[in-house]
Amino acid sequence: MTDITKEALSPPRSFLSQDAIQLFYRLLAVFLICAVLAVLNDSFLSLGNILNVLRQASLTFFIASGLTLVVLTAGLDLSVGANVALSACVAGTVIHTTGSPALGILTGLACGGIVGLLNGIMVTALRIPSFIATYGMLWVLNGLTYWYMAGETLHGFPAGFRQIGSGYLFGLPIPVYLLLVFLGIGTLFAQRTIWGQEIYAIGANPVAARLSGIPVTRRLLLVYAVSGTMAGLASIIFLSRLNSAEADIGESLTLPAIAAVLIGGTSLFGGVGTVFGTFIGALILTLVLNGMNLLAVSANWQPLVTGIIVILAVWLDMKTRRRAQ
Amino acid sequence: MNASDEIATPPLLELRGISKTFPGVKALDDVSFALHAGEVHMLLGENGAGKSSLMKVLCGAYQADAGEFFYKGDKVTITSTADAQKLGIAVIFQEFSLVPYLDIAQNIFLGREPKGRIPGTIDRRKILADAKRLLDTIGFDIDPSVVVNTLGVAQQQMVEIAKAISQNARILVMDEPTAALSDRETELLFALIARLKADGVSIVYISHRMAEVFALGDRITVLRDGRRIDGVRPADVTPDQLVRMMVGRTVDMTYPRNFADKPGELLLQVKGLTSPTGISDINIEVRRGEIVGLCGLVGSGRSEVARAIFGADQVTSGEIVFDGKPISGEPDIAARRGIALIPESRKSEGLALLRSVGDNLVVSALRKLFPSGLFDPRSGQRTADGLIRQLRIATPSARQTVGLLSGGNQQKVVIGKWLAAGAKLFIFDEPTRGIDVGAKSEIFALIDRLVAEGAAALMISSEQVEICHVCDRAYVMREGRVAGHLARNELTEENIVRLGMHHA
Numbered sequence: 001m002t003d004i005t006k007e008a009l010s011p012p013r014s015f016l017s018q019d020a021i022q023l024f025y026r027l028l029a030v031f032l033i034c035a036v037l038a039v040l041n042d043s044f045l046s047l048g049n050i051l052n053v054l055r056q057a058s059l060t061f062f063i064a065s066g067l068t069l070v071v072l073t074a075g076l077d078l079s080v081g082a083n084v085a086l087s088a089c090v091a092g093t094v095i096h097t098t099g100s101p102a103l104g105i106l107t108g109l110a111c112g113g114i115v116g117l118l119n120g121i122m123v124t125a126l127r128i129p130s131f132i133a134t135y136g137m138l139w140v141l142n143g144l145t146y147w148y149m150a151g152e153t154l155h156g157f158p159a160g161f162r163q164i165g166s167g168y169l170f171g172l173p174i175p176v177y178l179l180l181v182f183l184g185i186g187t188l189f190a191q192r193t194i195w196g197q198e199i200y201a202i203g204a205n206p207v208a209a210r211l212s213g214i215p216v217t218r219r220l221l222l223v224y225a226v227s228g229t230m231a232g233l234a235s236i237i238f239l240s241r242l243n244s245a246e247a248d249i250g251e252s253l254t255l256p257a258i259a260a261v262l263i264g265g266t267s268l269f270g271g272v273g274t275v276f277g278t279f280i281g282a283l284i285l286t287l288v289l290n291g292m293n294l295l296a297v298s299a300n301w302q303p304l305v306t307g308i309i310v311i312l313a314v315w316l317d318m319k320t321r322r323r324a325q
Numbered sequence: 326m327n328a329s330d331e332i333a334t335p336p337l338l339e340l341r342g343i344s345k346t347f348p349g350v351k352a353l354d355d356v357s358f359a360l361h362a363g364e365v366h367m368l369l370g371e372n373g374a375g376k377s378s379l380m381k382v383l384c385g386a387y388q389a390d391a392g393e394f395f396y397k398g399d400k401v402t403i404t405s406t407a408d409a410q411k412l413g414i415a416v417i418f419q420e421f422s423l424v425p426y427l428d429i430a431q432n433i434f435l436g437r438e439p440k441g442r443i444p445g446t447i448d449r450r451k452i453l454a455d456a457k458r459l460l461d462t463i464g465f466d467i468d469p470s471v472v473v474n475t476l477g478v479a480q481q482q483m484v485e486i487a488k489a490i491s492q493n494a495r496i497l498v499m500d501e502p503t504a505a506l507s508d509r510e511t512e513l514l515f516a517l518i519a520r521l522k523a524d525g526v527s528i529v530y531i532s533h534r535m536a537e538v539f540a541l542g543d544r545i546t547v548l549r550d551g552r553r554i555d556g557v558r559p560a561d562v563t564p565d566q567l568v569r570m571m572v573g574r575t576v577d578m579t580y581p582r583n584f585a586d587k588p589g590e591l592l593l594q595v596k597g598l599t600s601p602t603g604i605s606d607i608n609i610e611v612r613r614g615e616i617v618g619l620c621g622l623v624g625s626g627r628s629e630v631a632r633a634i635f636g637a638d639q640v641t642s643g644e645i646v647f648d649g650k651p652i653s654g655e656p657d658i659a660a661r662r663g664i665a666l667i668p669e670s671r672k673s674e675g676l677a678l679l680r681s682v683g684d685n686l687v688v689s690a691l692r693k694l695f696p697s698g699l700f701d702p703r704s705g706q707r708t709a710d711g712l713i714r715q716l717r718i719a720t721p722s723a724r725q726t727v728g729l730l731s732g733g734n735q736q737k738v739v740i741g742k743w744l745a746a747g748a749k750l751f752i753f754d755e756p757t758r759g760i761d762v763g764a765k766s767e768i769f770a771l772i773d774r775l776v777a778e779g780a781a782a783l784m785i786s787s788e789q790v791e792i793c794h795v796c797d798r799a800y801v802m803r804e805g806r807v808a809g810h811l812a813r814n815e816l817t818e819e820n821i822v823r824l825g826m827h828h829a
Contacts, residue, residue: 194691194700201688204677211637211674212689212742213660271679 019274022265022317026280033284037291044294051173057286058179059237061279063253064260065186066116066230068278069223071261072190073203074270075130077224079119080231080257082141085250087111087235089145092154092245101161108239109232115141116228120221130224138254145247155244165241175237179279182233186275199223203270259306260285263313272321284309335398337362337527338383338412338496343392345378352378353389354551360496365518365528367538367559370548371571371761376531379548380498383529384416385409415489416498423481423488425474430456432473433488459487463517479510486517490526497521498529503537504758507623508822515541533761535564549573572763580769580794582616583777584813588797589613592781593664593750595634598643602629604805607643609783611750616772616782618792618799618816621825626805627785628669631752634783635659635666648749660689665743667736669754669785675739676727683709683723685738690745712741716771733764740771751775753784757791769795789818801825 037044063080070077091108095101115137122133167174190196198219202209210216234253239245264281266273288309289302336359345353353375360366370376381387385406394401396412403409423432430452431438439455441448456469465483473481482502489497503511518528518541532538538545539559547554547570554570589612598607604626611617619627632638634645636652636659645652647662656666668674676685686709687694694708695701709723716737720730727738736756743751753772757765772782772795786792792799799811801824809824 191702192700194695194698197684197688197691197700201677201680201684204680205673207674208677209688210656211635211666211668213657213746214688215655215657217655271677 018321019265021320023274023277023280025316025320026263026265026277026284030280030283030287033287033291037287037294041291041294044291049290049294051176053283053286053290054176054179055173056290057279057282058173058175059234059241060253060256060260060282060285061179062182062230062234062237063257064264064278064282065182065275066227067257068186068261068264068266068273068275069190069199070130070227071266071268072199072270072273073220073223074206074268075123075220075223076134076258076268077116077119077227078131078134078254079115079137079141080227080234081250081252081254082138082145083112083115083228083231083250084235084238084253085245085247086115086141086145086148087232088239088245088249089149089154089247091232091236092157092239095157095161096154099158101158104161105236108236109229112232112235113225113229116225116231117221119228120224123224124217124220142247142250145250149245149247151247153244153246157240157243162240162243165237165239175241178233178237182230183275183279190275195219195222200271203272205271256285256306259310262310265313265317267317281313334362335395336360337397338414339395340379340383341393341395343379343382343389345382345387345389351551353382356392356548356551356553358546358553360527360529361544362495362527363522363525364543365522365530365541367542367545368529368531368548369538369545369567369571371763374548374571374761375551376548377500378551380416380500380529380531383409384414384498410492413493413495414498415492415494415496416500417482417485417489417502418500423473423484426472428470428472429460429467429476429484429487430469432484433459433469433491435488455491456487459491463487463490464520465517477510478505479507479513482506482514483517486521490521494526496527496529498531500531501533501759502530503532503534505623509622533759535567538567539564547571568762571761580766580791582769582773582795584797585614585777588615589779589781592648593634593783594646595630596644596646598630598633598645599641600629600633600638601641602626602633602638604629604633607633607807609800609807611781611783613749613779613781614776615797616776616784616795618796618811619783619785619802620787620789620792620799620821621802621808623787625802625825627802628754629805630802631666631754631783631785635664635752637666660746660748661692663747663749665689665746665748665751667739667743667751667753667756669758671732671735671739672728676735678728679726681724682713682718682720682727682730682738685727686712686723686741687745689742690747693746708745712745716741716744717767731764733760733767736760736764736768737771740768744775749780751780751782753782753786755785755787757786757788765791789821792816792821793818 043049063084067077067080087108090111091104094107095104119134119137122128123130164174169177190199198214201212201214202216202219206216238249260281261278262281263284264273264277266277285306288305292302292305338360340356340358343353343356356375356379358379368376368379378387382389385403385408388404394403401412424435433456434452438447439451453469460467460469463483463486465487467480473484502514506514521528530541542559544556544558546556547567549571591610592613593611595607595609599605607630619630621627629638633640636654636656640653647664652659652662672678683706687705691700694705706723713720713723718734718737718741720734727735756768760768776782784796793816796816798813799816800807801809801811801821803825811820
């Protein structure tokens with residue numbers, strides 16, 4: 001489009017930014033879902049249920065928050081679920097053999113981080129599109145985990161370690177504290193550090209970002225490593241919550257994490273989105289599933305509903321964005 | 326065609342009283358425009374004058390709010406691109422609409438392929454023969470089975486034109502068709518235009534280059550602020566008069582430049598630079614306070630030299646010394662040392678179009694502005710506001726999406742981000758491409774001020790007039806090598822052309 005038309009088509013700037021409007025819609029959606037569920041079901045508003053929702057949302061959020069950074073750079077990490085499985089099994093083994101939860105946690109985080117770094121190397125040094133690199137990594141990690149576990153299940157971990165996933169502090173589940181901490185760290189990192197700014201710039205136009213003097217390769221490595229490390233963190237929560245680890249625990253994690261990112265308003269084309277949005281996305285996803293459970297809707301319907309919400313959210317975002325341009 | 330003909334035959338296409346309003350801006354205001362058969366009609370105006378809007382109304386991409394269309398004297402309506410196509414109107418856009426992985430013949434007949442004997446198949450032999458015949462008629466000697474993405478810009482343009490002709494286009498609209506062409510390719514295009522004219526095809530031609538307007542135009546329509554200012558014949562006006570019509574004020578065509586008495590200290594020294602992109606043994610020096618030109622034909626390796634110095638392309642051998650110390654590596658290292666690249670294609674390489682003016686202005690200065698690594702949006706905003714004022718960037722605020730600004734203002738944003746970063750050497754690659762006359766002067770005044778304050782500039786330009794006016798001296802490139810050096814007193818268009826020409 002030419003200069004005059006573009007200038008002509010742009011509406012007067014409203015006092016609310018694009019991001020603020022999108023966030024407002026999402027909070028409204030959360031409120032409406034809660035209102036409807038509260039009317040339809042008495043137990044929805046019970047403290048136990050709300051804490052349960054938050055705890056479930058936290059698991060999705062840990063994986064999805066790291067993934068958000070990857071998606072902000074216009075990449076995708078399909079290996080997060082498989083990474084959780086491998087990291088959980090490795091961490092579980094370390095705890096069993098050494099008896100030290102601390103060592104296990106460190107190994108889990110490191111395992112996740114190294115996998116992420118390998119993804120980053122494939123994307124930057126080998127220039128494999130992230131979708132394909134991490135898709136391949138998904139199979140590699142699955143293969144490693146199945147071979148390593150050989151059909152066994154690890155279970156029975158020290159009580160102290162199990163507190164991380166299922167314990168309470170001042171009446172709130174510990175994962176909820178962790179959720180708040182990482183929500184804060186993630187938001188600060190993306191919005192208030194120069195690395196965060198550079199990540200947005202890379203997603204918006206990688207060529208221009210490089211020619212603007214941003215060390216694109218190093219930032220991408222960082223982003224994939226963070227995504228992997230967050231998967232590692234999720235694996236620890238998972239392990240401690242379930243008190244067991246199997247090779248196939250990751251298979252149901254990747255797609256919901258991507259759904260949370262998309263429902264949260266982060267664009268797959270990069271450069272647009274927030275970590276807080278992803279939290280709201282995880283919350284919406286969990287609320288809907290929780291509501292369906294409470295209303296005794298068959299679990300078979302859940303994937304269908306998730307799919308519709310994702311499509312709806314992305315469509316609405318594109319519509320508001322198009323109107324703004 | 327003489328005056329009596331015009332009265333006898335109605336124009337091929339006439340637009341009367343066209344208006345088009347977008348929220349907040351009147352893009353076209355009561356514009357009339359008549360195109361006669363077999364003429365080249367130049368459309369002149371600064372960016373934002375309404376040329377492109379008029380073109381879009383003409384080809385049915387926009388619907389006019391008011392106004393009438395007449396085809397050979399009969400009233401017609403153009404409310405869709407299909408309407409325009411039926412009237413034989415075709416647009417050759419700056420960004421080509423060819424399918425890169427199909428061959429020339431397939432592109433020309435896309436969607437209209439001759440059917441083969443077996444239903445559902447394409448008669449490959451016929452499509453190639455038809456394409457060959459078509460290419461011959463426009464004087465383009467090439468095998469129609471060549472895949473389009475192996476073609477250069479000029480050749481792709483030829484294919485676009487062939488495609489339009491194959492659709493029986495009688496009116497071709499060309500938007501800055503020579504913008505990406507070398508001198509030789511431009512000549513070929515001009516020859517083709519002459520041939521099309523002889524066949525009675527009419528051409529609406531949008532250009533920013535004065536020389537073309539006089540070389541090609543049969544008639545000139547000048548637009549300003551969405552209004553038609555005047556319609557003239559080239560013989561009746563001077564370039565200065567045209568510029569005055571376009572900008573509505575007198576613009577100094579000699580660009581402002583305060584030449585320093587003696588050059589400053591050595592800032593950049595390139596020794597024997599060779600890169601896999603096709604440049605070899607480049608030796609260049611730039612001193613503080615200088616604007617050094619880098620000329621030569623398109624494809625002679627000018628941009629490749631710029632990219633190699635900035636670290637954007639690999640270097641196989643040679644040395645680059647900047648500010649007394651050798652430099653090598655990725656662009657982030659060059660940027661940190663104080664080298665800036667203002668790339669040729671602003672939109673794809675210079676800016677994140679969907680981000681705000683403010684975001685784009687501070688992106689290269691993040692490390693300098695926030696040494697702790699913590700980003701403060703308010704302080705970033707202040708820096709951006711300062712640059713917007715200093716560079717007089719026309720934007721409602723720092724929060725405006727940068728893609729919505731005009732070309733000249735976008736270019737100021739690209740320069741502004743390097744000002745914020747505190748760059749010492751500015752490498753400009755075609756800094757005035759697609760920028761209107763008024764903004765050009767401003768950009769050059771800005772470059773002049775930069776070097777007066779102790780920075781240095783290396784400037785690539787295909788506009789030899791600009792090089793001659795602004796540069797202290799210039800290197801001329803030919804086929805990936807520096808063919809010669811011209812001091813200030815030797816810097817003439819003739820010398821540049823002589824050194825840059827192929828001696829084949």
